[in-house]
Amino acid sequence: MARPHLTDSEIQELLDGNISQQAALSNRHLEQCKMCRDSLKNYQILTSALGKDPGFQLPKNFGHSVVSRLPEKQSTISFSPLFEKILIPASLILALMTTIYFVDLKTIARALAPLSFFKIDFQTALFVPIKNLLSSFNGSFHFLPFAMAALLTVATIDRLIQKRKHRTHIPWQSQM
Amino acid sequence: MNTDDVRLIKRIQAGDKRAFHRFIEKYQQLVCHVVFRMVSNREDREDVCQDVFLKAYQNIAGFRFECKMSTWIAKIAFNTSVNYLQKKKVPLLGDHFVDEKSFDSFSSDSVLPDIVAEKKDIVTHLEKEMNRMDVPSRTVLTFYHLDGMRYNEIAQVMNLPLGTVKSILFRARKHLKERLMATYKKEELWHVHT
Numbered sequence: 241m242a243r244p245h246l247t248d249s250e251i252q253e254l255l256d257g258n259i260s261q262q263a264a265l266s267n268r269h270l271e272q273c274k275m276c277r278d279s280l281k282n283y284q285i286l287t288s289a290l291g292k293d294p295g296f297q298l299p300k301n302f303g304h305s306v307v308s309r310l311p312e313k314q315s316t317i318s319f320s321p322l323f324e325k326i327l328i329p330a331s332l333i334l335a336l337m338t339t340i341y342f343v344d345l346k347t348i349a350r351a352l353a354p355l356s357f358f359k360i361d362f363q364t365a366l367f368v369p370i371k372n373l374l375s376s377f378n379g380s381f382h383f384l385p386f387a388m389a390a391l392l393t394v395a396t397i398d399r400l401i402q403k404r405k406h407r408t409h410i411p412w413q414s415q416m
Numbered sequence: 417m418n419t420d421d422v423r424l425i426k427r428i429q430a431g432d433k434r435a436f437h438r439f440i441e442k443y444q445q446l447v448c449h450v451v452f453r454m455v456s457n458r459e460d461r462e463d464v465c466q467d468v469f470l471k472a473y474q475n476i477a478g479f480r481f482e483c484k485m486s487t488w489i490a491k492i493a494f495n496t497s498v499n500y501l502q503k504k505k506v507p508l509l510g511d512h513f514v515d516e517k518s519f520d521s522f523s524s525d526s527v528l529p530d531i532v533a534e535k536k537d538i539v540t541h542l543e544k545e546m547n548r549m550d551v552p553s554r555t556v557l558t559f560y561h562l563d564g565m566r567y568n569e570i571a572q573v574m575n576l577p578l579g580t581v582k583s584i585l586f587r588a589r590k591h592l593k594e595r596l597m598a599t600y601k602k603e604e605l606w607h608v609h610t
Contacts (some may be wrong), residue, residue, distance in 0.1 A: 289538045290561035296452040303440040306469045
């Protein structure tokens with residue numbers, strides 16, 4: 241039985257070189273069918289024209305005019321406000337916990353003595369619970385990788401939020 | 417990614433403006449193709465191209481070498497053009513092909529007056545036909561045929577499924593082929609081409 245004519249999609253698949261078993265069969269059909277050969281030829285003419293330079297040109301000094309508009313200092317990667325809001329207190333708490341673990345509590349309490357008008361006993365209210373918490377790790381520092389993992393999670397969530405926030409909304413993406 | 421690109425980007429990331437000038441020279445044609453095809457208003461095209469490179473400079477510190485440089489800059493060019501069109505309230509998606517009247521009122525400067533001369537030049541004729549098409553169609557055609565991008569790269573740039581890119585491309589080409597067949601006789605078309 242003779243193979244039916246190639247569909248428009250099949251001809252375009254051939255045109256783009258998406259070779260498959262189907263294409264091999266199509267090629268054999270093309271040898272015998274003038275109509276399909278003509279259609280392929282028309283597409284070849286079209287694609288050849290589409291690949292030709294349409295003559296779009298920017299002014300010769302375009303590069304210089306862009307460079308002259310560049311900011312004096314290149315921006316570096318900056319953290320977003322949400323990231324900073326979470327990261328900064330987290331880092332401070334980590335730093336405080338590490339300091340308390342290694343430094344004599346009495347020295348710190350003495351340093352904070354001028355703040356005693358707040359009527360807070362730093363030793364019992366803050367240092368002792370933290371020291372106890374850190375001691376419960378039996379001197380191992382497994383909490384550090386844990387803290388790092390927590391920070392990384394926060395950073396990832398923040399990045400996802402930022403990505404969503406700055407995504408260009410293109411109407412056809414929801415329609416196609 | 418080739419080593420030349422890596423070296424160039426690292427120099428730009430280190431703040432070398434001469435390297436950025438080289439970067440502009442290397443990619444301005446690609447940016448120009450995308451912007452000129454998407455933005456019909458001639459006065460604004462150069463400004464949009466400038467914005468593309470300024471954005472590239474601002475964001476190059478965060479470039480992580482995960483994709484080709486051409487894909488990255490094409491995405492910036494595409495998004496900047498989309499933002500421009502949205503700001504100007506230009507419909508991005510109509511009935512696939514904008515009717516001649518509405519196109520002419522938007523960008524009459526792009527229409528050549530001499531139809532006879534235009535008919536002789538298949539590229540010019542196609543250019544006019546493409547300007548009547550919707551934005552996704554002419555963008556996909558540009559990326560595929562002018563910039564030699566693959567389906568998957570176009571999908572990445574336009575944030576569309578690969579199948580959608582392919583169907584836009586096939587439909588657009590079919591439309592253009594029909595328009596060519598309607599304008600030229602077969603012999604004329606084949607003769608013009610050869």
